[in-house]
Amino acid sequence: MSKLYVLYEHAAGYAVFKIKEFEEIGVLLPQLESAVFDLGRFNSIVQLESFLPFKTAIAALENINAVSEGIVPEDLKQFLDITLPQKKKKFKLGIADPKLGAAITEVLEVQCDHMGAVPEIIRGIRFHFHNLVKGFTAKSSAVAQLGLGHSYSRAKVKFNVNRVDNMIIQSIALLDQLDKDINTFSMRIREWYSYHFPELVKIVPENYTFARLTKFIKNHKELTEESLEGLEEITMDSGKAQAILDASKSSMGMDISVIDLLNIEMFAGRVIALADYRKQLAEYLRNKMSDVAPNLASLIGDQVGARLIAHAGSLTNLAKCPASTVQILGAEKALFRALKTRGNTPKYGLLFHSTFIGRAGAKNKGRISRYLANKCAIASRIDCFSEEPTQVFGEKLRQQVEDRLKFYETGDIPKTNIDVMKEAIQEQTERLNISKSEKKKKKKKRKLDESVENNGEAQNGLNETKIDEENIDNGEPPKKKKKKNKKNKQEVE
Template sequence: MSQVDYLLHESSVGYGIFQVVHQAETIGNRLKEVQDAGQDLAKFGKMVKLVNFAPYQGAAQALENINLVSEGVLSDYLRSNLELNLPKAGKKNKVVLGVQDKNLAGSIKAAFPGVECETGETSEVVADLLRGLRLHADKLLKGLQDGDVGRAQLGLGHAYSRAKVKFSVQKNDNHIIQAIATLDHLDKAVNTFSMRVREWYGWHFPELVRIVSDNHTYAKLALAIGDKKSLTDESLHDIAAIVNDDGDVAQAVIDAARVSMGQDISASDLENVSAFANRVVKLTEYRRSLFQYLVNKMSIVAPNLASLIGEVVAARLISHAGSLTNLSKYPASTVQILGAEKALFRALKTKGNTPKYGLIYHSSFIGRAGAKNKGRISRFLANKCSIASRIDNFSEEPTTKFGEALRRQVEERLEFYATGAAPSKNEEVMKSAMDAVLGDINIAEPEDDVEMADAAPKEKKSKDKKEKKDKDSKKDKKRRHSEVNGDAEVEKSEKKKKKSKRQSLD
């Protein structure tokens, strides 16, 4: 374990560079000594010495530097401070710098070849020294008053959190994650409650289950009918409006109510059944409105992925990955088995067959493929989903052109598996989609008009003149070269002829 020469302390008030002035002889004693001194300011103050403290000039600079530190990027402010305060290092005399974050350590090593970085993960001594710096920072850093570090930490923490949450209001995928989770819970709840309504109201009107199969329609009918004895021919239009039928189903309901074998129901029981059926109807209507909200949100956040694989499956992929950014970073092989992690690890443990698909199994493409082609189409579909998620994540304007093009590719691949028809190339498809997007942008832009129209032919003429000039210059150069070197080439050819004649005589 190499000894640490300097320590970098990134705090909420600025960057502090400390020199390690006291180091123990052996590793064991050194670690115990550092751990004991970390709790005592008097002992710890003898081990480290402040070389330089560079405070932030304001809250905006502090937020900018902390964002870069969290991403492992070396800021210009930190680079200049390290250049000024670290000694010049070479191949023989290297400087060892203790840094908390390993990504930032990699950036510092890349920027300063003569500096070796030790992190808290690789060295316990560095971890204890940095822990001591955080504990006694308000005393070791010069020019600070009591409570400055705590107030700066609180303010910077709030600013950092707000910046992360308000990164993009329009393309915020947190609402999609919450909406799809709520939608899944609502599906389970609506199915469970609908079955309860069927069982409860079925004691009074059991024949209604065989006539109406839809849960939402059944709950609305149970709420509208109430006591089956109240049904008459005058109720035909009301029931037909509920079931969206021309009258056959409504007439069947009235006929079944007249000959029903169900038991009678009291007013209090009917009141509770109607209240519960009303809750189920409202819950079903809210589920529909929530689904429409999810569709609208997906058209803004991930339009290409939604066009390719559908809103619900796309939202489940984003939710399982944690965010659209995380999903765009995944390779296609990970997207393919996303949601089947348990089956994957079980197969790896038992050395069995690994799963072919995860959440993308719910796509219609997998169901349309044959049994032997399900794995192939799932691999192809995962590849296209990975492309679509990256386009959605990094594009500035939402568009569905790429998603529609990718969907056509999947359709062609399904047709290729079925009939053997050759699918189109990916390069051509993406180029046509890009041309379509650029065409929409050009159409949307205002025509300004005559100047641009006149500028295009002029630019073309100047380009043609330039190309002609380049060709003429190449020809002149070639002619001059031949004129200069012509005599030498003739002499060289004559020498070759004489040499060949001499060899033939010999």
């Protein structure tokens, strides 16, 4: 008859329980389920074999991080070695996590089990743990769980600060909101300023340029030939600047008061500031994408890649999605409507904003969308699970999509995916070798510079000692001799 021991990981430490009459418990599983909440009946089944408390909160966090990843920490390994019997074939170890069980089996060669009565026994241990361990109360158990839970969550949030994709999600949401706001405000300023200078709308269709001209012109009656240079600087077109000047002389707009012009000018300044901030935010997003998802950014662009990450929830979630899901991300309503009405399902979602879809012909839009989604899935997985960020794979994948577009147009057969990936891996290894050699050269140069400086200081020290010895031989104090030497140097200079 094989015995059963159960390992329970608590916030306060590790505990091993010995289960009495395991074979009978396995048969009487319904009775066990009813006995879980009765401490007297459960105590007759479960007996505490050993308990190892964590020494510090840091040790508890390290152990729980290892256990959550399916790794056997050194403390747990030593604890199980001491606690469990030496004859490993005569017993089983009940475990909650099968991943951790596989790791324990590999390290200690102990047979682990997570099926049958084991989940119910662990549920009972979790419920009565503060009563099964001496000197432990429900309050102290709750405090330990709360403290470890906070530190574990904090560590997970701080994990890999340089490659956090939360900033990308927030910045792309803000960028989309800014686009809407700037467009709305630009329409408002066009309508407002057109009461005074209606001809300007037809001459300057760009919103940003219109706002800058509104702030520069103010009252169109005050425009002169001297203002022509400023108009050219804003419009970057001498023809438009001359047209604005000519239109201002014969404008049909109404006269407007100074206070109204001042308000229009202030509003135009706000629109310009928002547009400038939008450019800064786009640059910030580009830098973050190059750090977090360089391959995805080089494949489909910064903003489309950021929208995919934001819609999936994180880069990890996007990496877990199959290519068929990536293809229709952003078109969920259309998909479910098509499934409900048994119509045609959508061919693309957020990928429609990519340049490749627009360049493809009407027949090939669905095909290129499917192919692009496949490459996006590969790029996101490389970005998520690679240790060193690189753009090599993204550039190669982008070239593959370009070749596929040419294949649809001309029929030229592109390279196979295996050949392209081999080229990318080779290029990546070459770049890494070059960067390593450059780092070695910098280190050598730094060491040489330090050695030269040290030798120079040592040489100066030797010269000073020689001068002191000469001074002592001549019977003069060293300080006076040094002054003479300085005077001689000045005379020579």
